[in-house]
Amino acid sequence: MDVEALEREAQGAVAAASTRVALDEARVRYLGRKSQLKQALRGVRDRESGMTLNAARERLEAAFAAREADLDRAELDRALTEDTVDVTLPGEEFARGHLHLLTQMRREIEDTFLGLGYEVFDGPEVEEVSYNFDALNTPEGHPSRSPVDTFYVSDDVVLRTHTSPGQIRYMEAHEPPVYMVSLGRCYRRDTPDPTHTPTFHQVEGLAVDRTITLADLKGTLLYLARVLFGEERDVRVRTSFFPFTEPSAEFDVSCFLCSGRGCNVCKWSGWIEMGGCGVVDPNVFAHVGYDSERWSGFAFGLGIDRIAMLRHGVPDLRLHWENDLRYLEQF
Numbered sequence: 162m163d164v165e166a167l168e169r170e171a172q173g174a175v176a177a178a179s180t181r182v183a184l185d186e187a188r189v190r191y192l193g194r195k196s197q198l199k200q201a202l203r204g205v206r207d208r209e210s211g212m213t214l215n216a217a218r219e220r221l222e223a224a225f226a227a228r229e230a231d232l233d234r235a236e237l238d239r240a241l242t243e244d245t246v247d248v249t250l251p252g253e254e255f256a257r258g259h260l261h262l263l264t265q266m267r268r269e270i271e272d273t274f275l276g277l278g279y280e281v282f283d284g285p286e287v288e289e290v291s292y293n294f295d296a297l298n299t300p301e302g303h304p305s306r307s308p309v310d311t312f313y314v315s316d317d318v319v320l321r322t323h324t325s326p327g328q329i330r331y332m333e334a335h336e337p338p339v340y341m342v343s344l345g346r347c348y349r350r351d352t353p354d355p356t357h358t359p360t361f362h363q364v365e366g367l368a369v370d371r372t373i374t375l376a377d378l379k380g381t382l383l384y385l386a387r388v389l390f391g392e393e394r395d396v397r398v399r400t401s402f403f404p405f406t407e408p409s410a411e412f413d414v415s416c417f418l419c420s421g422r423g424c425n426v427c428k429w430s431g432w433i434e435m436g437g438c439g440v441v442d443p444n445v446f447a448h449v450g451y452d453s454e455r456w457s458g459f460a461f462g463l464g465i466d467r468i469a470m471l472r473h474g475v476p477d478l479r480l481h482w483e484n485d486l487r488y489l490e491q492f
C-alpha cells in the first residue's frame with residue numbers, strides 16, 4: 162500500500178470538504194473502521210511500517226480536527242452576519258392558568274366588604290362542637306347536630322357545617338364594634354347531586370355596634386346583591402328561624418335573569434334565595450361576654466357555590482370539583 166499517496170488523497174479530501182457533512186463522510190472514508198488505513202494498521206507485523214502508518218493517521222486526525230474547527234468558525238460567522246430574527250412573527254402561545262371560579266367569587270366578595278371597612282377573618286374548618294353549635298345557641302338534640310348531617314371527627318370535633326363559628330372566635334378575640342366577614346369551606350353529609358356537594362363555601366358577615374338595626378342589615382345585603390348580580394337588583398327578607406339570631410330571616414334577591422317576571426332560574430317566583438340572616442341573639446353575646454344592653458348586631462350567611470351557579474348558569478355544582486379544563490376555562 163502506498164501510504165504517502167493515500168495520505169495525499171485524504172489531505173485533498175479534507176481541504177475539499179466545505180461542509181461538516183462532507184468532512185464527516187471523508188473522515189469515515191479515510192479514518193473509519195473499514196478504511197484502508199485502519200485495516201492496514203490492524204494487519205501490521207513490523208515496527209517500521211507500524212510507525213509510518215501511525216504517523217500518517219495522527220497527521221490526518223489533526224487535519225480533520227483543524228478543518229472541523231475552521232468550518233465551525235465559518236458557520237458561526239455566517240450565522241452572525243446573515244441570520245436575522247423576524248421580530249414581527251407571531252410568538253408561540255403558552256397556556257396560562259387562572260384562579261378557579263369559586264376563588265374569584267371569594268375574592269370579589271372579600272374586596273366588596275373590605276371596601277365597606279370590614280375585616281376578613283379565617284376560622285378553622287376542623288371545628289369544636291362547642292363553637293359550631295353550643296356557642297351559637299344550638300341546643301343538644303337540635304337536628305343539625307345529628308351525625309346524619311354533620312361529619313364528626315370525634316365526639317367534640319366536627320368539620321364545620323357553616324362559617325358561623327367564626328363569629329364566636331372573632332368576638333372572643335375582639336371588643337366591639339365589629340365589622341367582620343369570614344369566607345371558607347364548610348362540610349355537610351349531603352349526597353352529591355347537581356345542587357349539593359358535601360364540601361361547599363359560605364360567606365359569613367357580622368356587624369356589632371351601638372345602634373345596629375335590621376335596616377342596616379338589609380342595606381348591607383342589598384349592596385352585596387347589587388355587586389354580585391347588578392345595579393337593578395332588589396332584596397327582600399322573609400321571617401325564618403336560626404338558633405343564633407332573633408329575629409331571623411332568609412333573604413332573596415330579585416331575579417337577575419327575568420327581573421321578576423318569572424323564569425326557570427327563579428322557578429317563576431321572581432326571587433332567588435341567597436341565604437340566612439338576623440339580629441344576633443343575646444345568648445350569643447352573653448357567651449362571648451358582650452353586653453347586649455349596650456351592643457346590637459346583625460349576622461348573615463350565604464353559599465358562594467350557589468351564587469356562582471346562579472350568576473353563571475352553572476348546571477351542576479359538581480363541575481366545581483372535577484377540574485375539567487373545558488369547564489374551568491370559561492371563567
Ligand code: PHE
Binds near residue numbers: 322439460462463
Ligand atoms: N349559618 C346559617 C346557615 O348555614 C346561615 C346564617 C348565618 C343565618 C348568619 C343567620 C345568620 O344556614
